[in-house]
Amino acid sequence: MVSLRPASSHGVEQRPLRLGVVLSGGQAPGGHNVIIGLHDYLQRRHPGSTLVGFLSGPRGVMRNDYKILEAQELDAYRNQGGFHLICSGRDKISKPEELTAAEKTAKAHDLDGIVVIGGDDSNTNAAVLAEHFLQQGLKTRVIGVPKTIDGDLKNADVSISFGFDTACKVYSEVIGNIMVDAMSAKKYYHFIRLMGRSASHITLECALQTHPQLALICEEVAAQRWGLKDVVRQIADMVAQRAELGKDFGVVLIPEGLVEFMHDVSALIAELNELMAAGVNPADQTAVVAHLTPESADLFCNLPQFMRCKLVLERDPHGNVQVSQIESERPLIDLVSIELARRKVAGAYNGNFAALPHFFGYEGRCSLPSNFDATYCNALGQAAGALVAGGRTGMMATVFSLQLHATEWGVGGTPLLSMMHLERRAGCEMPVIKKKLVDLEGAPMAAFAARRAAWAAGDCFRAPGPLQFQPHCVADAATITLALELNRGQSMLLTAQANEQAA
Amino acid sequence: MVSLRPASSHGVEQRPLRLGVVLSGGQAPGGHNVIIGLHDYLQRRHPGSTLVGFLSGPRGVMRNDYKILEAQELDAYRNQGGFHLICSGRDKISKPEELTAAEKTAKAHDLDGIVVIGGDDSNTNAAVLAEHFLQQGLKTRVIGVPKTIDGDLKNADVSISFGFDTACKVYSEVIGNIMVDAMSAKKYYHFIRLMGRSASHITLECALQTHPQLALICEEVAAQRWGLKDVVRQIADMVAQRAELGKDFGVVLIPEGLVEFMHDVSALIAELNELMAAGVNPADQTAVVAHLTPESADLFCNLPQFMRCKLVLERDPHGNVQVSQIESERPLIDLVSIELARRKVAGAYNGNFAALPHFFGYEGRCSLPSNFDATYCNALGQAAGALVAGGRTGMMATVFSLQLHATEWGVGGTPLLSMMHLERRAGCEMPVIKKKLVDLEGAPMAAFAARRAAWAAGDCFRAPGPLQFQPHCVADAATITLALELNRGQSMLLTAQANEQAA
Missing domain, CATH: 3.40.50.460 (Phosphofructokinase domain)
Structure with missing residues (x-):
């Protein structure tokens, strides 16, 4: 973990920087303030800098779909909710051709850094991108910012993700x-x-x-x-x-x-996914029940009829039960x-x-940010800017001493790799940022x-x-x-x- | 309509009064402030007065279920949402024996007045009660206060019902x-x-x-x-x-x-209510369809299955379609x-x-009241108190000049009868306060x-x-x-x- 201190103005490199910023994943109150904090930092410390906003999430980076963010436009979004300034998206930059496309964009804008504002998956992706840019000898640093209303992106150095408070x-x-x-x-x-x-x-x-x-x-x-x-x-x-x-x-x-955490329901859902994949007709509930284990069959038959229909008839694009749609x-x-x-x-x-x-x-998700989130997000944006300016990459911007008044907060960064563990995804062991569940x-x-x-x-x-x-x-x-x-x-x-x- | 002016303190009867207050119907932000406005008025103009809060709506009046409302308890409810101080209820005081029960309660407390805080039906009821008390020679005045978040209780003298704003x-x-x-x-x-x-x-x-x-x-x-x-x-x-x-x-x-305002859907619902009353088995959709008019049968068959089930299978206590439950x-x-x-x-x-x-x-319905509703409700309560003190009955408390700053508002009262028209209910022509729909x-x-x-x-x-x-x-x-x-x-x-x- 690094802690950043304000430098005196002499002896510090104040050359203009070229930075990109991208919103990734679901909306969270305060996102605009991160972008504005970044801009505030550049204006004050590196006058003449350029801030490139990539549109509609990581796809904007891959397709070089962007707009230049200027003070006048940004002013209208200060302390406002939503992500509609540059919008977000759920794409990932992970396949080789996607990493190459991002590299091309970074070179085209001659970027000193890209700031990725996102949750655990998006920050995992930021770490991959940082590593790729390093390997390719690019000067472009990659810094993550912890965003998620779910509050599950936190660790020893990151007390809270923005948006959770609001x-x-x-x-x-x-x-x-x-x-x-x-x-x-x-x-x-x-x-x-x-x-x-x-x-x-x-x-x-x-x-x-x-x-x-x-x-x-x-x-x-x-x-x-x-x-x-x-x-x-x-x-x-x-x-x-x-x-x-x-x-x-x-x-x-x-x-x-909840449905995924009750052992019997999650077992039933897993069995149903297997049955559908094996071609059992979901409309034939008798056939479905005949193929279930006795425990799951018992559970299934005791569910209300509309719930049984929901489980077997509404499928996601992969043919799986749509867990997130279960009311x-x-x-x-x-x-x-x-x-x-x-x-x-x-x-x-x-x-x-x-x-x-x-x-x-x-x-x-799109409320006006609370006073806390508005201030916290501005500080995160400024920290991200300072990390890029300081030549850091593969780090998450952090704000500490949050128990004190905002004037006493400190900013810094922590290596994304330090938050990662190995998880099995699509048959491979992958380093990913672990979701922080409630500590019982x-x-x-x-x-x-x-x-x-x-x-x-x-x-x-x-x-x-x-x-x-x-x-x-x-x-x-x-x-x-x-x-x-x-x-x-x-x-x-x-x-x-x-x-x-x-x- | 009467307009109330502050009297100079000499020459005005300042004897203590005994007042009752009751909340009727659904919750609306500001209800507590009406009660507190009433109490404020009594404290200032009629020191030593007693305020009786009837519990759980009109039923509390009929059963003489009450608590005496004192300044200390009321202070905790000032500018707060909810009706939980004395709670509300949906009973009506309308049958002869119910009117007699209310009369008995009014006599038991030697009440100078009862303030009924409610919507159109509750204020219709207040008018009936006022008339009954007059006929029986009781001194108890009855004053209504316009409450409903729906905003449909308004007329030339009543600009807005409280709760709608919040x-x-x-x-x-x-x-x-x-x-x-x-x-x-x-x-x-x-x-x-x-x-x-x-x-x-x-x-x-x-x-x-x-x-x-x-x-x-x-x-x-x-x-x-x-x-x-x-x-x-x-x-x-x-x-x-x-x-x-x-x-x-x-x-x-x-x-x-909406469902009640689309002519074809309201016709279908009316037909379904008739069929169920005639004993058609609601679970047998084929039988249901066979008894409908061609237009209604066509509409019914084109509805989603869950909607058809909702219409025929979920009935209110009278066996009718539960319109308010239709999502x-x-x-x-x-x-x-x-x-x-x-x-x-x-x-x-x-x-x-x-x-x-x-x-x-x-x-x-139970939010903290907005600044407008908090102030408006206090003024309504004070107006109701002044109307009782002035010997008025069968009136609704009103606040006018709402387009000006609150310090310029005026208070008064308007006869409940002036808001009424005849409506056919349960086979009889009844005078009721007409709901004010949106004026196209x-x-x-x-x-x-x-x-x-x-x-x-x-x-x-x-x-x-x-x-x-x-x-x-x-x-x-x-x-x-x-x-x-x-x-x-x-x-x-x-x-x-x-x-x-x-x-």
Whole structure:
């Protein structure tokens, strides 16, 4: 890891630089500010520099599809959400001919560096590109910037990816509103699915922000080897417990990736993928069931009909089950309802269960960035510029001391290779940046685990309200997850606890 | 209509009053501030007064289920969302024995007045109660307060119901974010259904705030006698037009009440309700189709399968189709997709159509109130208190001159009877407060109609961002609908237009 210090102006090379920048993958609030931070750095330290924005993601680099980014145009995007200045894309620069195309573009613009703003996959790709340019003797440095609302790109040197803070706050605003509605109407359970495919950081942070009656954490589901029945039972237990207290309302948070983390459901999906590949007619459910293992057949037959149709009939271009399209809140509502009806007959439940499904995802990816993300992204952009100017390559721009006021933050870089491990992909061992899942022993999970029983039985909701942009304490506070990880979150939760005891 | 002026303190009766207050119907941001405004008025003008909060709506009045509202408890709810202080309910006080029960409660508390905070039905009920108390010689006055996020309770004296401003701003925030996402990703149409069962005021205001590619207005659908095919054709036309411009993305706003305003769908639903009442087996779709008129049978058979199941299998407690449960954005996506596939074969469309469904409703009902709603609700509460103190009954509290700064607003009251017309309900002519639908000749609709073609073809999105609570111009501006109705909205739209031309 390197740490960057401001140089005095004499003795430092201030020649104009030629830099490229590209957005890669899904939108995250603050992306424009990274580009503007980079531009700010160049204007101040290397006057006369050129910033080339590649259009529609890595494809823009390969096709040399670009526009020159000037101060006047950029000014309109400062502190604004979205990626629409240069747009993003999901292509990868990895095959030899793609690397050659990128090389040609770098040479055509005589680039000193390319800054890749992306998630784990995009930064893995940046490392490959950096290595390729080095091998070819190009002067073009490659620097990555950690972007993903999912929050799963972090490590010892990278405290947080940008966008996570804003997205969680947007989701927490609407979850909080729904929670107040549940409390006021007293007749519905709201099952809210949240974006975040592989890791449950978003669900965990939103739980810490809003104190729902139940929040599922995929990493725990996997670690405990819970199946669908276990998950349904847990939700039904909470509903039954509240019914005994005379309460037939509440909020359940469900991470988007849940279906892949329940061992029985993931086994069923794997079997279904095999069967379809082997040519079994998906419309013939009897034939499908006949080919499944007994466990999977049992699970499949107990799913609601619309869920069975979804699993076998809607396929992705590779013929696989479209896991990301599964609206897991809907079958969960059905299954919990069936379970509670069974308990009612057995005399073990005496409430009224009515539930409504919600999904929040796209609302948070292109929000105006929070004060934290706006500032953090500008700092990341400036760090990326300084790394290129300092001759570094294959590094991720980093900002540290985030627990302090922004004026005390430091910037630096950390080698992309240091974040990598070997993963088997398409039959080969590949070095890739590992997704950081929720640490079940970490401070955020511990804070949640210590409080969730109280939140389940009580009505300890917290409605944090919308993002505020006037600079003051509330607007400047980052996520509770980050505060806990940096040992500063206890006070935030203690305040919340005091409110709960008062309520 | 009466207008209230502050009295000088001498010569005015300042004896303590005994007032009741009840929340009726769905949640709307600002409800707590009405109660607090009432309390503020009593504290200042009638020290020593008692405020009785009836619990869980009109049922609380009938059962004398209440709590005494004191300053200390109320302070925690000032400017907060939700109705959880005393909660709401959907019961009506209308049968003779219910009116007698309410009378008994009013006598038990020796109430000088009851303030009913509710929508059109609840205020109709307030008028009935006022009349009953008068006939029985009770001193208890009844005053209504206009509450509904739907915005359909307004007339010459009532410019806006509280909650509409906040709800539209919350929906516009998330719609704006999704629009920026659509613009950035350039691969999805987002079909967004918005709450507002009978009137399309919310959809119209959100369209004025965010400039979507298409927004359906139920009142126009009915006036033009559009059927489902017409609606599908319009959406497909817009998608095809944009595809010719190389754009496969956009946002479509759909009012919740749409299904009831398309003449063919409403005819089908009426026929299905008749068939089910006559005992036709809903699970037997062949039998269902055999009993429908040819037009309805044709429509039914062309619906997606999940929609047909929804229509015949999910019934409300009266055995009727559950119209409010129909997620109309989903069949519309399917039907537009089928229509575009047909056009593609015919060579009339050459784009890629992928769409995602959303529904926003509960998010907006319990948000923190906007600066406008917070101030407006306090003024409504104070007006209600002053009306009771002034010996008025059967009136709705009003606030006028809303186009001026809040310090210039006036308060008053208008007779509930003056808002009523006769409507046939359960076989009898009943005087009820008429819902105010979108005026197709009004300024808000005209502003939308003048711009929608440009919004359909262009990318004129506007992302207004989250509610801001720091007092300044943006936080204090109310809805564009209200501004246009009060002749002040042109400047807001001109600014927006300038931005579009610059874009």
